[in-house]
Amino acid sequence: MLIDPERLERLTNIAESSLLPLVKGALLYTIPLSVVTFVIGLAIALLTALARLSSMKLLQWAARAYVSAIRGTPLLVQLFIIFYGLPTIGITIDPLPAAIIGFSLNVGAYASEIIRAAILSIPKGQWEAAYSLGMDDVQTLRRIILPQAARVSVPPLSNTFISLVKDTSLASLILVAEMFRKAQEIAATNYEFLLLYTEAALIYWVICFFLSIVQGSMEKRLSRYVVR
Amino acid sequence: MLVVEGLRKTFENHEVLKGVHLTVRKGEVVVIIGPSGSGKTTLLRCLNVLEIPDEGTLTIDDEQLQFTTKPSKKEMIRFRRLTGMVFQAYNLFPHMTALENVMEGPITVKRLKKHEAKEKAEQLLMKVGLKDQMHMYPFQLSGGQQQRVGIARALAMEPKVLLFDEPTSALDPELVGEVLKVMKDLANEGMTMVVVTHEMRFAREVADEVIFFDEGMMIERGHPEQLFTNPTHERTRQFLQRIQ
Numbered sequence: 001m002l003i004d005p006e007r008l009e010r011l012t013n014i015a016e017s018s019l020l021p022l023v024k025g026a027l028l029y030t031i032p033l034s035v036v037t038f039v040i041g042l043a044i045a046l047l048t049a050l051a052r053l054s055s056m057k058l059l060q061w062a063a064r065a066y067v068s069a070i071r072g073t074p075l076l077v078q079l080f081i082i083f084y085g086l087p088t089i090g091i092t093i094d095p096l097p098a099a100i101i102g103f104s105l106n107v108g109a110y111a112s113e114i115i116r117a118a119i120l121s122i123p124k125g126q127w128e129a130a131y132s133l134g135m136d137d138v139q140t141l142r143r144i145i146l147p148q149a150a151r152v153s154v155p156p157l158s159n160t161f162i163s164l165v166k167d168t169s170l171a172s173l174i175l176v177a178e179m180f181r182k183a184q185e186i187a188a189t190n191y192e193f194l195l196l197y198t199e200a201a202l203i204y205w206v207i208c209f210f211l212s213i214v215q216g217s218m219e220k221r222l223s224r225y226v227v228r
Numbered sequence: 229m230l231v232v233e234g235l236r237k238t239f240e241n242h243e244v245l246k247g248v249h250l251t252v253r254k255g256e257v258v259v260i261i262g263p264s265g266s267g268k269t270t271l272l273r274c275l276n277v278l279e280i281p282d283e284g285t286l287t288i289d290d291e292q293l294q295f296t297t298k299p300s301k302k303e304m305i306r307f308r309r310l311t312g313m314v315f316q317a318y319n320l321f322p323h324m325t326a327l328e329n330v331m332e333g334p335i336t337v338k339r340l341k342k343h344e345a346k347e348k349a350e351q352l353l354m355k356v357g358l359k360d361q362m363h364m365y366p367f368q369l370s371g372g373q374q375q376r377v378g379i380a381r382a383l384a385m386e387p388k389v390l391l392f393d394e395p396t397s398a399l400d401p402e403l404v405g406e407v408l409k410v411m412k413d414l415a416n417e418g419m420t421m422v423v424v425t426h427e428m429r430f431a432r433e434v435a436d437e438v439i440f441f442d443e444g445m446m447i448e449r450g451h452p453e454q455l456f457t458n459p460t461h462e463r464t465r466q467f468l469q470r471i472q
């Protein structure tokens with residue numbers, strides 16, 4: 001199955017000319033969308049984890065219901081409900097905000113379980129030592145528990161972030177002009193599906209590769225106080 | 229002065245403190261001895277309000293906390309600051325250096341300026357003999373050094389009474405001395421201390437009073453020499469025989 005020179009040249013040209021739009025899609029949408037939703041998602045996750053750990057039954061119950069609903073339904077369906085479903089009851093949201101809402105809620109639910117487990121993994125003696133100095137619950141969390149929980153959560157939260165970067169490709173289905181949608185659009189004009197989708201895959205891979213390097217250095221920095 | 233009146237605590241049908249009365253005068257060192265499970269730790273934890281007694285009253289100087297109706301969180305936090313706790317397992321904050329451990333309370337709770345807290349923490353660490361270890365993390369310190377950081381951390385909050393729960397029982401024998409020495413110095417400086425320990429020599433040398441505690445009650449109290457050589461109660465006698 002030799003590729004004739006003419007076809008090879010055509011493929012090379014397409015690969016070259018499509019690289020810029022794809023990278024632009026990644027820089028303008030995929031990466032910012034991932035970062036913004038991850039930050040919002042972490043805030044939601046922290047509040048949800050604290051609600052689950054609080055002694056108020058109503059808060060506990062609300063947090064449980066939220067996590068259960070998000071984890072029990074497909075992300076794509078959630079995005080469709082927000083973007084295509086809500087307009088039928090008069091709530092119309094643009095593609096990008098809809099994606100931000102959908103992904104943030106999704107990350108919030110998954111990350112809340114990670115943060116909750118990390119908080120629970122900190123020994124009781126740490127709470128008591130802090131209380132003993134006269135700290136209240138908020139001070140104890142902020143100064144003593146969360147910094148230690150952060151170290152425990154970095155590896156699983158990094159996984160969440162990497163999954164999120166890849167999941168943003170689903171935003172193409174609610175019309176966000178992110179990288180994968182660009183790939184689809186270009187492929188629709190020249191029918192080189194294998195080439196364009198592979199190109200997109202490689203760009204995702206490069207992004208995730210850098211993320212895992214960042215993860216490694218964060219883990220190292222956060223564990224400077226642990227026996228090696 | 230610390231006054232404990234009618235302190236009771238029950239865990240799921242198990243009455244661990246059965247109405248404890250205790251007075252510790254300013255500058256006194258009281259050592260509590262007693263068998264395992266007799267409620268010594270629970271008593272100290274109640275004094276530090278880490279455990280909420282079911283009944284009783286705690287008084288330190290002119291501050292009082294009553295447990296007949298459950299006090300608010302705020303009241304408990306306020307009262308807790310009158311006592312400092314040194315834990316058996318040290319419970320240092322592993323993500324902070326020795327210096328940061330000692331600065332933490334003054335900065336977060338007392339809202340001291342950073343340089344003031346630092347100056348004070350350095351003095352305290354020097355006092356417990358850790359001048360050269362200030363910038364080390366707990367995992368880099370020996371058990372004895374960690375416990376001395378624990379003492380400095382509690383001292384930094386300037387408590388009126390310092391509570392010690394078997395401060396040396398997690399230590400290798402050769403490290404016990406350095407911690408006891410620090411405690412002895414504190415006692416000589418006039419610190420009011422309540423110490424649960426099995427170190428009889430420390431009790432003999434430092435304590436103003438020894439209390440024998442059993443089954444959630446104070447059985448007998450007295451001057452160390454008297455209590456160790458000539459206890460009034462049979463149970464005290466038996467306990468002393470067993471541990472010697």
Ligand SMILES: Nc1ncnc2c1ncn2[C@@H]1O[C@H](COP(=O)(O)OP(=O)(O)OP(=O)(O)O)[C@@H](O)[C@H]1O
Binds near residue numbers: 239264265266
């Ligand atoms: N949080 C708790 N829940 C239930 N039971 C408890 C709790 N804390 C302590 N107890 C029980 O209370 C009793 C007294 O415990 P405590 O730790 O005060 O004894 P102790 O005199 O300090 O013993 P040791 O010398 O072994 O340290 C024990 O029977 C223990 O099992």
Ligand SMILES: [Mg+2]
Binds near residue numbers: 269270
């Ligand atoms: Mg004990």
